[in-house]
Amino acid sequence: MxxxxxxxxxxxxxxxxxxxxxxxxxxxxxxxxxxxxxxxxxxxxxxxxxxxxxxxxxxxxxxxxxxxxxxxxxxxxxxxxxxxxxxxxxxxxxxxxxxxxxxxxxxxxxxxxxxxxxxxxxxxxxxxxxxxxxxxxxxxxxxxxxxxxxxxxxxxxxxxxxxxxxxxxxxxxxxxxxxxxxxxxxxxxxxxxxxxxxxxxxxxxTPSDRLAAAERRAADLAVRNRLARELHDSVGHALSAVTLQAGAARRILDSDAPKDMEFVREALTAIEETTRRTVGELDSVLGLLRRDDEEQPVTGGASGPTLDALDVLLAHCGVRVTLSVDGDIGRVPEPVSREAYRIVQEGLSNALRHGGAAPVTLHAALGTETLEMTMENPLAGTAPAPVVRPGGGRGLRGVAERATLLGGHAEAGRHGPLWRLSVALPLTSEGGGAR
Structure with a gap:
């Protein structure tokens, strides 16, 4: 008691x-x-x-x-x-x-x-x-x-x-x-x-506070989606190129009388340069995420290569590319140039995965208001599926998203024996997503 x-x-x-x-x-x-x-x-x-x-x-x-x-x-x-x-x-x-x-x-x-x-x-x-x-x-x-x-x-x-x-x-x-x-x-x-x-x-x-918070979350999600596309295009292309080059080098070494050792040396050099470049890009993207983990806002700041680095990309992409350019692509605004580079990179990744070592043609035409790019490659079999890797990203959808965010458009599909990717990007971004 x-x-x-x-x-x-x-x-x-x-x-x-x-x-x-x-x-x-x-x-x-x-x-x-x-x-x-x-x-x-x-x-x-x-x-x-x-x-x-x-x-x-x-x-x-x-x-x-x-x-x-x-x-x-x-x-x-x-x-x-x-x-x-x-x-x-x-x-x-x-x-x-x-x-x-x-x-x-x-x-x-x-x-x-x-x-x-x-x-x-x-x-x-x-x-x-x-x-x-x-x-x-x-x-x-x-x-x-x-x-x-x-x-x-x-x-x-x-x-x-x-x-x-x-x-x-x-x-x-x-x-x-x-x-x-x-x-x-x-x-x-x-x-x-x-x-x-x-x-x-x-x-x-208040309702205005909730709206502002929702806008911040939406902006953060948009930046994260952009980073995801960066990782998908950069790493996906690098893995496709490295896989193809390593496979070709292995076949040469496994042959009874390997003679083309120069090709093996070039393949290994391409693998080294591709992985080094991709690791640098990966560090750049992960650096943005690390700053967010430290409770600093994720920003949509520009990062990644532009069309100025296109020659390096084509030289070590693992497939022979014929490039033709109308106009000076060096005057393309940086946001558009950066997204165009990623679109080309994703197009090459698709060509590697579905066309094998078949040659690729790339034509870029710079007008007064628009940058138009067309990429074609022979098809080894069927056209690319929307999901190109089990558990992987949707590459063609990412290309379309990049073009849409810039106020442009992209088309991809079979044209006879060829697979064609066509993109038109305005030189002045209307969507604002590439800022």
Whole structure:
């Protein structure tokens, strides 16, 4: 029975004196401290109106008048955008509000500012009351509890009319002190619970905050998709080229009388250069992802080779390519040039996987507003399937996505015995995806 009573007492007193209660009481005292500058300004305004001796007068009219002036001043100052992140940080640390329930960043919209104003005014208003009670009630309660034991204190209290003039009042004084402390703890707990309940409402994300967060996630997803295409085109092409070159070299070495050792040497050199170039590109893309893992935003910054590196790509792609160019491709804008390079790379990968060592023709024509590229290769069998590798990426779909993001278009299909990939890219990006 005694154990049950002890547990019941602990359960009842924990909301008033537990660890969370002390943190929330600290949050209220912080609100009281924030109210003080506004309250002092309020005393300057109200003092002359009621003929107060000084701003520290014990006049109740001055105290409550200054309090009434301080709250509107606090509300106006809370309209500044940076008030919300500061309030959110305090609420998360001291009120025990879940992190996901509160908004991040300054209050940009007027709806968010008005909500923040309501929260800040409520925080400093309740904080000022609880702070005042915390300063006044503990000394009063302590005096009541020691009153029966202190003749000097009893003598000073005899001038105060009331129940203490009687014996029963003196005997109940310690109980009154305890009740005063419990009342203070109860008021603080009630005010803290109200703030904790209203925090998600007043400091939570507004519809504009949710829209901005959705736009950030969409932008991040778009960048990640671009990085995925970069990896697919770069690594996929390199693996296809290396596989073909290694297979050709192995067949030469496995022959009974290997004679063309120069071809083997060239194949191994091509493998070395292709893998070295691909590792550099892979490091560049993974560097962007590592920066994101360090809680830095993923950016859509330009990375990767452009058409200036096309000769190197064609020289080590593992298949013979006949290139014809109309115009100076060096003047192609960098975003378009970078995406065009990747499209050529993916086209060569498809040619390697489905045409074997058959030669490829590539024609690039630079007009005044458009870059047109056509790639053709004989088909060893059927046309390429949309999914070119088990578990791999969709290369032709990636080509179409790159062209669409630039405001252009791409077509791929069988033309007689040939497989043809045709791409038209405007020199000024309309889609904005290559930035």
């Amino acid at each position: 005694r154990t049950l009573l002890r547990r019941s007492a602990i359960t009842l007193l924990r909301p008033l004196f537990g660890g969370r209660a002390w943190l929330r009481w600290t949050h209220l005292v912080l609100g009281g401290a924030l109210l003080m500058p506004y309250w002092l300004l309020g005393t300057v305004v109200v003092g002359p109106l009621i003929d107060a001796d000084s701003m520290f007068s014990d006049s109740l009219a001055l105290q409550f008048g200054a309090y009434a002036v301080a709250l509107p001043l606090a509300a106006v100052s809370a309209l500044f955008p940076l008030v919300r992140p500061l309030s959110v940080a305090a609420a998360r640390a001291l009120c025990g509000v879940p992190e996901g329930a509160l908004a991040d960043g300054p209050a940009r919209s007027w709806a968010a500012r008005v909500r923040t104003t309501g929260w800040f005014t409520l925080h400093v208003g309740l904080g000022g009351i609880i702070s005042g009670m915390s300063l006044a009630l503990p000394p009063f309660a302590l005096a009541l509890m020691v009153l029966p034991l202190s003749p000097a204190m009893r003598e000073s209290w005899r001038t105060m009319p009331g129940a203490l003039d009687h014996g029963w009042g003196l005997a109940l004084a310690p109980l009154g002190g305890i009740v005063s402390l419990l009342a203070l703890a109860g008021c603080a707990a009630a005010a803290s619970a109200l703030l904790a309940r209203l925090a998600p409402v007043l400091l939570g994300p």
